[in-house]
Amino acid sequence: MTTRVACIGECMMELSERPDGSLLRGYGGDTLNTALYLARLGVAVDYVTALGDDPWSDEMLAAWAAEGVGTGEVRRLPGRMPGLYIIRTDGSGERSFHYWRDSAAARDLFSGPGAAETQRALAGYDLVYASGISLSLYGEAGRAALAETCRAVQSKGGRVAFDTNYRPRGWPDKAKAQAAFRDAMAAADLIFASAEDLDWLYGPDGEEEVLRHHGRCEIVLKGGGSPPSVRVLTGTDDVTVPASPIETVVDTTAAGDSFAAAYMAARLAGRSPAEAAACGHRLAGTVIGHRGAVIPRAAMPDLTLD
Ligand code: ADP
Numbered sequence: 001m002t003t004r005v006a007c008i009g010e011c012m013m014e015l016s017e018r019p020d021g022s023l024l025r026g027y028g029g030d031t032l033n034t035a036l037y038l039a040r041l042g043v044a045v046d047y048v049t050a051l052g053d054d055p056w057s058d059e060m061l062a063a064w065a066a067e068g069v070g071t072g073e074v075r076r077l078p079g080r081m082p083g084l085y086i087i088r089t090d091g092s093g094e095r096s097f098h099y100w101r102d103s104a105a106a107r108d109l110f111s112g113p114g115a116a117e118t119q120r121a122l123a124g125y126d127l128v129y130a131s132g133i134s135l136s137l138y139g140e141a142g143r144a145a146l147a148e149t150c151r152a153v154q155s156k157g158g159r160v161a162f163d164t165n166y167r168p169r170g171w172p173d174k175a176k177a178q179a180a181f182r183d184a185m186a187a188a189d190l191i192f193a194s195a196e197d198l199d200w201l202y203g204p205d206g207e208e209e210v211l212r213h214h215g216r217c218e219i220v221l222k223g224g225g226s227p228p229s230v231r232v233l234t235g236t237d238d239v240t241v242p243a244s245p246i247e248t249v250v251d252t253t254a255a256g257d258s259f260a261a262a263y264m265a266a267r268l269a270g271r272s273p274a275e276a277a278a279c280g281h282r283l284a285g286t287v288i289g290h291r292g293a294v295i296p297r298a299a300m301p302d303l304t305l306d
Contacts (some may be wrong), residue, residue, distance in 0.1 A: 003268050005045040006073065006125040007035035008146070010106035011064075012083040012099075013056055023086065026292075029061050030133050030165050032069075033254040033293045037261030037283065040066035040300055043268060044278040046070035046123060050105040050112065052080040057105075071096035073121050075114050080105035099169070110142035110149075119145060125154035127264065131163040132197065135180045143180055150187050163260050164210075166197040177201060185213055190267075190306030192260050194222040219274065220263060220280075222256065230280070231258075232273040241277035246285050254293035259284040262303060269305040279303045 009031030015023040031047070038045040047069050051057035053076050060082065061071050083101030090096070101107075109118060122128060126149060135143055150160045164183045178201055185191050191210060198206025210219055214233050221231040227243040229296040262283035266276035282301045291300060 002044045003126045004124075005035075005038060005043055005129065005268075006048045006122055006263070007031045007132040008048045008109070008122070009036070010049055010083060010101070010127065011060055011102060012085050012101060012104065012135055013060075014085055017085045017089065025245070026055075027063070027082075028085075028129050028167045028256075028293055030163075030257050031129065032064070033257035034129060034163075034261045034264075035069045036067050036294060037063070037258045038265055039281075040297065041262060041265035041303065041305060043261075043265050044070070046073050046125075048073045048118065050075040050077050050080070050107075050109045051082055052076065052105045053078050054081050057082055073118065074158045075105075075109065075112070075118060077105045077108060077112055080108075085176070086267075099217065104137075107137045107139075107142075108143035110138050119149045119152070121157060122149045123158075125153060126158045127161060127266065127268070128153050128158065129163070129260070130184070131159040131165040132177070132181060132184070133165045133167055133170060135184060136167065136177070145182075147183065147187060154189070156177075159189040159258075160187060161190040161192070161264065163192040163256065164194060165256065166201050168200070174201070182209065183212060184217065187216055188213075190218045190220070190224040190264075192256070192263070194218045194221065194256060195224055199216060204262070218267075220273075220277065222259070225283075229278050232277050234273055237273050239277070241274055241281065243281040243285055246289060249288050251291045252288045255284045257289050257293070258287040265305055266303065271305070279305070 011029035011032040014026040035045050036192045083104030085099045087095050109196045193210045202209050206215045219233040223229050229242040231240045259280035263276045263280040266279040286301050
């Protein structure tokens with residue numbers, strides 16, 4: 001039977017400001033990037049979010065479907081819109097991100113009309129993936145509903161993966177984020193944790209916050225360094241897998257998102273944690289050699305997962 005994966009989160013409209021002030025339109029979101037790369041690696045994956053009934057929401061849906069991402073569980077909220085961000089590049093090439101997302105439809109996935117149906121549908125997946133950014137969308141009640149959904153997934157034999165993407169601006173204060181991440185890690189069967197996120201969130205105790213789950217779940221600890229290494233811990237393995245050096249790093253957008261996709265695709269195909277980490281490095285290493293989150297299809301490395 002086909003393994004079905006659900007990626008939960010938000011995709012926003014992206015406007016990149018050009019030197020003449022005009023704006024180039026695209027779209028982006030961390031968990032969407034992961035869904036898209038999973039689809040390219042042959043995994044049956046749905047993106048689970050809420051959109052509006054506006055033309056840009058229509059365009060996003062069509063683009064995801066064209067990439068092979070399932071859209072059957074995308075809720076459309078009448079009168080609502082997707083969130084939006086502008087990327088501004090200053091004279092020295094430094095980029096800054098500016099957001100309009102407080103009223104984005106995606107925030108009501110676990111609270112608006114139809115939330116119960118979304119929860120029921122999610123419970124039927126084999127693997128459900130969410131990130132720290134996903135958590136920041138929902139508020140206390142929404143996060144509780146997501147946690148309940150994850151328990152339902154596990155009670156049916158499915159698994160839950162959590163990626164610690166910490167963006168301070170998404171949280172009212174650090175304590176809320178710390179508590180939400182703690183709960184999410186305690187509930188997950190697979191944790192992708194970046195040393196940088198853990199350090200921002202928990203300071204010197206960061207690694208300990210994750211390693212306390214060693215033995216209970218699979219942990220992928222992404223360290224710094226150049227090239228970076230990851231340490232993968234399962235009940236039986238504790239291996240460190242370095243990335244190959246990359247000649248030119250063009251843009252690190254979606255490095256972690258694509259790493260997670262290739263890691264999960266490889267594990268779902270029966271590869272060992274060390275092999276899966278090597279696949280993660282190969283895809284992420286290719287992604288950072290290109291501009292933008294999503295590389296051309298022709299540039300996808302062959303991970304031979306069949
Ligand atoms: P994020 O901050 O998006 O989570 P990371 O910095 O943790 O991303 O990097 C994720 C992955 O991207 C790494 O595990 C590695 O596979 C790849 N990567 C990132 N930077 C480099 C680099 N300088 N050289 C080689 N691979 C890299």
